[in-house]
Amino acid sequence: MLLAKTLRSSTFRLALIAIAVFGLIVAAIMAYVYFGTLAYVRSRVGDAGDHGDFTAMIGLAMFAVAMLLAMLAGLAAVLVTRRTVGRIEEINATSRAIMLSGLDRRIPLRGSHDEWDRVAENLNLMLDRIETLMGEVKQVSDNVAHDLRTPLTRMRGRLEKAYHTPRDSEADAALIGDTIADLDAVLGMFASITRISEIETRARKGAFRRLNLVEVAGEVVELYDAAAEEVATRLSISGDREVSVTGDRDLLFDAIANLVDNAIKHGRAGGQVTVTCRSAGGGADIAIADDGPGIAAAQRDHVFKRFTRLEQSRYTPGNGLGLSLVAAVARLHGAEITLHDNAPGLTVRLSFPTS
Template identity: 80%
Template sequence: MTETLARGDRLLVGRDISDLDGFTAQIRAAGLAVIVLIFVLAAVASIGVTRRTVGRIESINATSRAIMRSGLDQRIPLRGSHDEWDRVAENLNLMLDRIETLMGEVKQASDNVAHDLRTPLTRMRGRLEKAYHAPRGSETDAALIGDTIADLDAVLGMFASITRISEIESRARKGAFRTVNLVEVAGEVVELYDAAAEQDATRLRLAGEADVPVTGDRDLLFDAIANLVDNAIKHGRAGGRVTVTCHNVEGGAVMSVADDGPGIPAEQHDRVFKRFYRLEQSRYTPGNGLGLSLVAAVAHLHGARIELADNAPGLLFRLSFPAPAVGAQGG
């Protein structure tokens, strides 16, 4: 800083800043040290994360190899860290649980198919062998051939039911959806099974409202209700009653079939919808264990909720349908 004095002299005032240069040098050195430290820490963290990631991947690979060698009973271990790798392991374990369940269902279905097909095929073979060795007689031959055809029809019907269920589950039938009066469909089913109910002295009746609209495939709904009524008559109490009820509820419609038979144990409510699954007491009654599977497929296609409840005594089977689609065509 300079200043001119009264006599013309100039005063110059200054300050030595060499200490400031030293401070700047220290700041530069510290900055370089921090940068080096950051790189070192980043390298250490990178190595740690890489080793941890590789370790978790190797754990998953080891479990996968164990599963391929010994079966689906192995699971990926969790470390309790609740991080992304633990979540991945949990999801993979859930997927393995689901696969194991599906494989068990496939095995159960295969066992049931083998059990259900063995009896009619054995009967057919026995009849044909008897016809082969016995003297020819028109009436005897006709009876044997008729019984064999009946058994073959039963086997073919089983495979037709499987194909039909697969077709329904693939949602290939939604093009036939129309607004349908559920009461009319249920009434046709009750009329069809009235004679079968009378043979067992069962009282079959239709109750509820007169107009219960739903959006769906009329033929599939008929098949589903028919299977429910058929099951109620077959497995209900002889001389009992079966009631089919249709009524409107807020946001949709409900159709129920109730009987006063022995019912189904609560722990088996979910199992009865599996293909070929039959209760032990039903093993020796006519049927192939596909009726409720078809009902479940039709309900799923129509967005309906299935409920099984104790009718005290007996079983109450309820289908809850959503409200009819706006603009659906009548049928």
């Protein structure tokens, strides 16, 4: 692979051109020396006293050739090195500018489409990714601060009120219960963030094994059957009886559970939620469909970001991390997650690759 890239590189092509030019020059000089020497010998046949002049002429010619080759090789080395160092200096200058002013600078491209342009393109893509991640970190920090402010303010208000009022066992018990609930919500938020980070670091691939996706989905349906009955929603599973995937059973359970929970919460009261598992082209698909209001097409790219909550879900329990966890699990398993209209409602599909 490295040899093939070397043979395709523009620097290698320049070196070949330089060597070819040098070779032509050397061949011309040697031809001149050869034919000149041949003419000299023919004109001096029989004159033994001229052999010293002949030897001196050959020596001078060879010395001239050596000096010319050294000069040309040095010139070629300078030209090739200057081109390489020039591109490196462009990268270094841009790197220094980025360190001083921020991530909005990019390495300039020359349009030559050589390996240096490809390096610059890859570095620019890396900078784009870093800028995106830094923006997401800032967004997460802002959202954490915003989401923590409400429960912490409520807890402080309750404690302050209790501090300034006489003790009442029933009121104190209610205050303690409400405070514990708020603390549980805060701790749950941090637990979700930690779990997503753990998944994104790909630290759990050691638990991957072959499993039947239908069994995992069936356990989720059984777990949420009571929650669905409370809102008169029919929860069912359909599709193939066996769908094999390679993955982490616990993470897949959590991802499917989050999708089913969302479908029940945001689906139509008295409606239906269907979980469908199928084998597809050597891979596997699982789809969770509801008949609720769905998600507008313009918002579908944003719902998998952390703490994103749509307007219609502002007054339902949650912290906007469920779909972020689903997306992290999908990335870990190399699966594609897509959203489709269910007319009415929404279908969330996880498509696993051939394993």
